[in-house]
Amino acid sequence: MDNFMAARSQMALSLGFHIIFSCIGMVMPFFMAVSHFLWLRTGNPIYQNVTKAWSKGVAIFFATGAVSGTVLSFELGLLWPTFMKHAGPIFGMPFSLEGTAFFIEAIALGFFLYGWKRFNRWFHWFTGVVVGISGLLSGILVVAANAWMNSPTGFDLINGKYTNIDPVKAMFNPAWFSQALHMCVAAFAATGFAVAGVHALMVMRKQNINFHTKAFKIAAIFGVIAAILQPLSGDISAKMVAKRQPAKLAAMEAHFETKPYSPLIIGGIPDVKNKKVDYAIELPGMLSFMVHDDFKTPVKGLDTIPKRDQPPIAVTHYAFQIMVALGMLMMGLGVLYLIALWKKKSWFDKRWFLRLFVWATPVGFIAVEAGWTVTEVGRQPWIIQGVMRTADAVTPMPGIHYSFYLFTAVYFTLSLAVIFLLYRQIKMVPEIYDNPKPVKA
Template identity: 75%
Template sequence: MNDFLAARLQMAFSLGFHIIYACIGMVMPFFMAVAHYKWITTGNEVYRNITKAWSKGVAIFFATGAVSGTMLSFELGLLWPEFMKHAGPIFGMPFSLEGTAFFIEAIFLGFFLYGWGRFNTWFHWFTGVVVGISGLASGILVVSANAWMNSPAGFDFVDGQYLNIDPIQAMFNDAWFTQALHMTLAAIAATGFAVAGVHALMILRRKNVSFHLHAFRIAATFGAVAALLQPLSGDLSAKDVAVRQPAKLAAMEAHFHTQKHAPLIVGGIPDAKNKDVKFAIELPGMLSFLAHGDLDAEVTGLDQIPEADQPPVSVVHYAFQLMVGAGMFMMLLALMLFVAFRKKAWFEHRWFMRLFALATPLGFLAVEAGWTVTEVGRQPWILHGIMRTRDAVTPMPGIVWSFYLFTAVYISLSIIIIFLLKRQIQSVPALYDQPTLTPKS
């Protein structure tokens, strides 16, 4: 393994782990706030117990997210010094604001965790809401920085120099809104289905059924709403990518040949050598419609992109198909959930809870796949159209050992999280259990 590959793998592994911690950290506080609100307004102690249980989970993911995020900031300077030398002054603002949001989140999380019985009830609830808002803002600001890498703005690039820098324009670049919206909905859907899946599993095991059923409904509702809105966000993103990054769209769809009335590819195995896709289902004209809103519009293929500027087609295509497939399945579960709210007997059937339990990892698989599409689809550029990834890597030798070390740290963090969460779930008090709610076979 050479140092360039090791540097890319280190960033891939670091981002792959951190994105899970970050998504949960920016979404779970809203679940917690809803449960807290329901306790205040109804007086049902089950919601109080849910709030306290979820707040401990929020604290766990806040701590691990802080560690993994700090490591990522070091990695940017360690692995990509040439990139940071030029990019730092341009897109430093969203990172600075993200740090401010992080500190606000930390302060108000402390208020919330230690405010039980000490603050006014509604002020205590408000501190939890601030935790969610600041965490969400933190995530959006980081995505804004990544969007800038896909859509450089806020400077003039003249003779290798970065001139006339405008940090505000850089932060609000052409890609920031679509990426931030898509990522936010993805985080809500992934976290909602993951949390709902865990509670569904506990219901199937007939442990503290009332507690887990109330928690399941809150988490599943969040996940379902986000899953149903996600295709609208995906459509906006696809149209944006078609204009700004045609090579990425072509790789996503394994679209080798420029053509009008371009078909949408479902599945298939890309054959880069023969410029073809085997065993695929083609929907005539649909790619043209999704990319440009016109069934007969011309869609740029990889044949119009210099080979040196093409991303790896197979990786991007498979990741995109996985993301879409997982998203479609979550949409189906979302529709079933809303039917279940009308046919309440569904909540008592084991098959219904089994579906959600099986879907526990599905949202995060979609998130990882989507992030792969975003990052690998931009290659070979670290700053689209301006700086290649190879030109940004550090000349320092021995990066492979850094890759091993950082990977070990992230794996260790994940093991610790699994242990803490398992202990937290098992420690839920057996209060307010109602055996009549136990799912039927």
């Protein structure tokens, strides 16, 4: 493994792990705040127990997310020094603001975890809300920095020098809103289905049924609403990609030829050599309609992109297809949930219904990983779209492959530790949570 591939692999590994922790850290505080609010309003102590149990999970993921995020910040300088030298002054603002949001989140989480019976009950609830809001802002700010890499603005490049730098314009680049919206909705969908799946499994095993049923419903509602909204955010994001990164869109769709009535490709195996897609379902004109709102206008194909500027087509296409397929699966399950909520409440007691959510536990995070693969691999060979190539930004320091092996071991160990802690936390839910004595909120 050469230096370049080792650096890319290490960054991919770090991002792949961190995105799981960050999604859960962004979203679960809102679950916690809702259950806390329901306890304050109803006085039902089961909601208080759900809040306390979830708060421990939030603390676990906050700690692991902080560690993995810190590693990523160091890796940017270690692995991509040329990139940071030029890009740091331009897109550094969202990273610095993200640090501020992180500190607010840490303080608020400390208040929440240790504030039981010490603060006014509504102020205590408010600190939990601040944890969620600051965590969500952290995610949005980081995504804004990544969006700048896909849609660089806020500077002029003159004779190889970056001048007239405007960090505010760079942060609010043309892609930041669509990309942040898509990522946030995906985080809610993935975390909602994952948490709901865990509680559905406990209900199926008849363990602490009242506790897990209430937790399941809160998480599922978040996940279902996000899954149904996700295609809308995906459409906004795809239109921005078509405008700013036509090579990425062409690779996503394995769209080799620019022609009227551009077809939407579903599935298939790209044959890059012969410029075709085998075993695919083609919907004539649908790609044109999705991009241009009419069926005839051509969508730029890979034939308009120099070969040296084309991203890896197969990887981008497969990742995109996986993301879309799993997103549609979650949306379908979300529709079933709404039917159960409004018309078929008996389904909530059916094993087949609960089993669907158990099977869907990892689906959202697989879709998130696939989506980030599309975002990063689809931008190649550029680290800054159209400005700087990834190969030109990598460190000249030798031996990066050893660092990659070391970090692989570290992240594997960290994952095992998180799984162990979460498993222990779930098993520690006491039977009394099902029939606690009523307490005054």
